Every structure is written in C-alpha cells, then in structure tokens.
Amino acid sequence: MSMNHEPVRNEYLDQVREQQQRLEVDLKARKAVMPMAQAAQMAPRAARALAAPPREIPGNAVDVRITGFWRWKTVVVPPNAYVVHTRRGHAQPLHIGLGVSFRFNPATDSFLVVPGAMQTILINAHSICRELQGLLVQGYVQWIIEDFATAYKKLDFTDAEDPMRVVNVQLREQAEAAIKDKVATMSIDAVLSDKQPIIEELTARLRHVAEGGGGGDKGLGLRIVTVQIKEAVVSSARLWESLQKPFRAERERVARLATLETEDAITHREQEVEQQRERTRLETNSELAMLRGRKEAEAYDREQAERLRRQQREEEDARKLAVDRQQSALQGAELEKARLAVEADVAKQKQEAEAAQRKREALTAIELQDLQRTAANRQKQVELEQLESRERILNGLSSANLQARMVELLPSIAEKMPQPQELRSVTIGGGAGAQEGQALTTMVAQMMALVGAMKPEGEPAAPDKAERREA
Numbered sequence: 001m002s003m004n005h006e007p008v009r010n011e012y013l014d015q016v017r018e019q020q021q022r023l024e025v026d027l028k029a030r031k032a033v034m035p036m037a038q039a040a041q042m043a044p045r046a047a048r049a050l051a052a053p054p055r056e057i058p059g060n061a062v063d064v065r066i067t068g069f070w071r072w073k074t075v076v077v078p079p080n081a082y083v084v085h086t087r088r089g090h091a092q093p094l095h096i097g098l099g100v101s102f103r104f105n106p107a108t109d110s111f112l113v114v115p116g117a118m119q120t121i122l123i124n125a126h127s128i129c130r131e132l133q134g135l136l137v138q139g140y141v142q143w144i145i146e147d148f149a150t151a152y153k154k155l156d157f158t159d160a161e162d163p164m165r166v167v168n169v170q171l172r173e174q175a176e177a178a179i180k181d182k183v184a185t186m187s188i189d190a191v192l193s194d195k196q197p198i199i200e201e202l203t204a205r206l207r208h209v210a211e212g213g214g215g216g217d218k219g220l221g222l223r224i225v226t227v228q229i230k231e232a233v234v235s236s237a238r239l240w241e242s243l244q245k246p247f248r249a250e251r252e253r254v255a256r257l258a259t260l261e262t263e264d265a266i267t268h269r270e271q272e273v274e275q276q277r278e279r280t281r282l283e284t285n286s287e288l289a290m291l292r293g294r295k296e297a298e299a300y301d302r303e304q305a306e307r308l309r310r311q312q313r314e315e316e317d318a319r320k321l322a323v324d325r326q327q328s329a330l331q332g333a334e335l336e337k338a339r340l341a342v343e344a345d346v347a348k349q350k351q352e353a354e355a356a357q358r359k360r361e362a363l364t365a366i367e368l369q370d371l372q373r374t375a376a377n378r379q380k381q382v383e384l385e386q387l388e389s390r391e392r393i394l395n396g397l398s399s400a401n402l403q404a405r406m407v408e409l410l411p412s413i414a415e416k417m418p419q420p421q422e423l424r425s426v427t428i429g430g431g432a433g434a435q436e437g438q439a440l441t442t443m444v445a446q447m448m449a450l451v452g453a454m455k456p457e458g459e460p461a462a463p464d465k466a467e468r469r470e471a
Contacts, residue, residue, distance in 0.1 A: 062113045062163070066104070073104045075111060082148040085111045096149055114157045114164070118144045118225060121168050125176040126235070127183035129191055134235030137179050137191070137198065141171065142225040143210060150221030171206065175227075178205040188234070195229040203227040410447065 065076040077083045079099035086093050088108040095102045098116055125137045145151050155170075157163040182201040183191055191198070203224065212219030 062115055064113050068104075071105045071107055073106065074101065075104045076101045077113060080116045082114045082116050082145060082152075083111060084148070084152050085109065096152075098148075112152060112157055112163075114145065114148070114152070116145060118142055119164055119168060121172045121175065123172060123175050123179065125179040125183075127180045129183050129186060129188045131188050133188050133239055135183060135188065135191055136233040136235055137183060137229060138231045138233070139175075139179070139199075139202070139227070139229040141175055141202075141206060141227050143171065143206075143222050144225060145221060146211070146223035147218055147221035150218045152221075154220050155222075171210070174209060175202055175206060178202045179229075191232050192234075195232060198229050199227055202229075407447070 062081045063078055064081070067074045067076065075083075075085075077099055082098055083095065083100050083102075084093045085095035085100075085102050085104070086109065087105075094109075095111075102111075104111065119142065121141045121143070123137070123139045123141065125139075127135045127137055129135055151157075156166045159165045179198060179202055182198050186197065206227065207224045208219070210220050210222035210224055
C-alpha cells in the first residue's frame with residue numbers, strides 16, 4: 001500500500017515573503033525626475049519668459065506656491081508645513097522652520113517642504129504567540145515632527161507625492177516588529193484579554209527610536225503622540241471556535257439551570273393562579289345568579305311602570321292634540337284676518353308712494369327748467385357785460401393809443417406796399433439837434449412822412465412831411 005506525501009504549503013511563509021516585497025517597494029521614494037530632453041527644451045523657454053504666474057508643485061502633499069520668473073522667484077509655504085532652504089556654498093540652511101517663505105534661485109538653491117500635521121500609521125501585525133498560534137494584532141500610532149532640524153537630516157522626505165510615506169513605512173515596520181516580539185512572549189489568553197503590555201512595550205520602543213534615549217541623543221526629531229491597540233484576532237477560525245467553547249458551555253449551563261428554575265416557579269405559580277381563578281369563578285357565578293334574579297325583578301317592575309306611564313302619556317297627548325287643533329283653527333282665522341288688513345294697508349301705502357313719486361318727478365322737472373332759464377340769463381348778462389367793456393375800451397382810445405397802434409402795424413403795412421422804382425432818402429429829425437427826446441407824437445409824424453415818401457410819384461405827398469432827394 002503506497003502513500004502519497006504531498007508537500008504542505010506554508011501560507012504564513014508566503015505572507016511574510018509578500019510583505020517583504022511590498023516593503024522593499026514602499027521604502028523606495030518616488031521622486032519626480034525630469035527627462036533631459038524635456039529639461040533642454042524648457043531651458044530656452046524659461047530664459048525668454050519675462051514673468052510667470054504663481055504655480056504649485058504638482059503631486060506634492062503640501063500646497064507650496066512658487067511665484068516670480070527665472071532666477072527671481074519666491075517660495076510661499078503654508079503656515080502648517082516645515083521647510084528647509086539651502087544654497088550652494090553655504091554649510092548651514094538659510095531658512096528652516098514652520099511656515100517660512102523665502103526668495104528662491106533655482107540655479108543655486110534647493111528646498112524641502114514637509115507637512116507639520118500629526119500623522120497616523122495603521123498597523124496590522126501578523127504575530128505568533130507563545131502557544132505558536134497565529135494572531136492578527138491591529139492598532140495605530142500617531143506622531144508629529146518635534147525637531148525638524150534633526151528630522152530632515154535623518155529621515156527621507158523626498159517622496160514626490162507623499163513626503164511622509166517612507167517615514168510612515170519605516171515606523172510601521174518598527175511597530176510591527178515590536179508587537180511581534182511582545183506577542184511571542186505572551187499566551188493567547190493574555191493577548192486577547194489584556195493589551196496593555198503590548199501598548200507599553202510598543203510605546204517604549206517607538207519613543208526610544210523617535211525621541212532618543214536622553215542626553216545629547218535627540219533620536220529622529222519626532223514625538224510619539226499616542227499608541228493604541230484596537231483589536232487582536234485569532235487567525236484560525238477553528239481555534240477561535242475552540243477558545244469560545246468553554247465560555248459558551250458555561251453560559252449554556254447557567255442558562256439551562258435558570259430556565260429549569262424558571263419553569264418550576266412558573267408551574268407552581270400557575271397552579272396557585274388556577275385555584276384562585278376557580279374559586280373566584282364559583283363566587284362570581286353565585287353572585288351573578290343573585291344579581292340576575294334581582295335584575296329580572298327590577299326589569300319586570302320597570303316594564304309595568306313603563307306600560308302604565310305610556311298609557312297615561314298617550315291619553316295626555318290625545319287631549320293636548322285636540323286642544324292644539326282647536327287653537328290652530330282659531331289662530332288660522334286670526335291670521336287670515338290680519339293678512340287681509342295688512343294687504344289693505346300695503347295697497348294704501350303703495351298708492352301713497354306712487355302719488356309722492358309723481359309729485360317728486362313734477363317738482364324735479366320744474367326745478368330743472370328754472371335752472372336752465374337761470375343759466376341762460378346769466379350767460380346773456382355775461383355777454384352784455386363783455387360787450388359793454390369792449391365798447392368802453394374802444395371809446396377810451398386816445399390819439400397816443402392810435403399812434404402806438406400805427407407803430408405796431410407799420411411792419412405789416414411795409415410788407416403790403418409795392419416795390420420802389422427809385423431810391424429816396426428821407427431824413428427824420430435831422431434839425432432836431434438837442435431835441436431828440438421829443439414826444440412820441442413827433443416820431444409818429446415822421447413815420448407818416450416816410451410812408452408818404454415811399455409812395456409812387458403820381459400820388460400827392462402829405463403837407464406835414466418833409467422830403468429831400470439826394471443824387
């Protein structure tokens with residue numbers, strides 16, 4: 001009989017190898033390298049550019065802006081980021097600190113920007129306890145940069161996408177190693193029930209590495225804020241079920257005993273309740289029988305009393321109905337008589353209202369005619385007053401008013417006169433001398449002389465106008 005011995009695959013070894021390969025990849029910083037051909041093409045373009053708008057470093061976890069052009073640039077660093085600025089020929093950094101902005105010359109300067117916020121590292125440590133059983137311990141570590149002048153010299157912050165990635169990977173590996181060392185010395189029950197020893201060991205190791213051992217050793221310039229273990233899980237499902245069986249069996253035993261005691265108490269209580277219920281039922285039936293007889297007698301008495309009351313009520317209703325009918329007949333006659341009287345009054349009031357209406361209409365027509373005659377007389381009186389005023393104005397016109405009217409009409413008279421056949425010159429008031437301020441009558445007379453001079457030769461000139469011809 002032959003037996004086939006197939007090799008058993010070690011899954012834990014495969015996981016360790018896979019984690020080792022991922023660690024080698026994670027420990028390599030992803031740096032943004034510009035190809036030589038692209039750099040050669042961008043150099044003349046940068047030399048020709050006079051100015052460039054502010055830009056951000058692509059892919060960086062810190063929002064750093066670079067303004068200016070060519071060699072005259074300025075690096076603007078946010079207030080929550082550490083920066084170190086070095087220059088060729090200087091042994092010490094020119095600028096170092098939190099949120100420091102500075103002038104930057106790409107030909108001679110270099111700078112490094114690192115986030116100053118607290119970092120959180122998630123830990124998943126596949127460990128083996130003292131009983132050689134696999135456990136998964138999950139936790140997290142939070143740290144911040146305390147001394148950046150020491151941290152940037154000892155740690156790798158050159159990853160183009162996440163400057164903290166390599167440092168987080170290194171601290172995570174150290175934390176996983178510390179957890180595995182501590183779990184290897186503990187039993188599986190101790191790991192599952194009390195995680196404080198693991199936290200203390202992990203905190204001590206990480207602080208010794210990050211913060212130093214005291215004295216002049218400053219460590220990595222970091223500070224461990226907190227270390228917590230969230231959960232410890234047994235890798236084997238069968239082992240986890242076996243660990244739970246004793247507790248589950250004990251809980252099941254206690255629950256079964258409690259169930260039996262409860263059932264016994266419930267049975268005893270049910271018997272007592274049943275006896276009490278039967279006793280109460282018999283007493284209730286007796287009382288109900290007595291109450292039923294008493295209620296039946298009361299019901300018979302009520303029925304007889306109700307029958308007598310109904311008979312008396314019917315007789316009283318019949319008498320009241322007869323009386324109501326007689327009163328209704330009398331009231332109907334009185335209502336008919338009142339209706340006739342009201343109709344007569346209404347007809348009389350209607351005739352009086354129609355007579356009053358006709359009277360009002362006649363009075364309204366007479367008043368309207370009076371108003372029309374009054375308005376016509378008033379209009380005629382106003383017209384007579386206007387005519388009288390016009391006549392009075394015409395009668396009151398003087399020679400001076402007439403002459404003023406003549407002066408106003410002169411332009412229209414001149415427009416209607418025929419065109420002159422010859423040129424005549426008439427001097428008005430030539431010998432007046434100092435008498436230029438004479439009255440308006442002299443002016444009108446001279447204007448009349450001008451009109452006569454402008455007439456044709458065949459017409460006689462006015463005797464009171466002076467004319468003189470000029471060659």
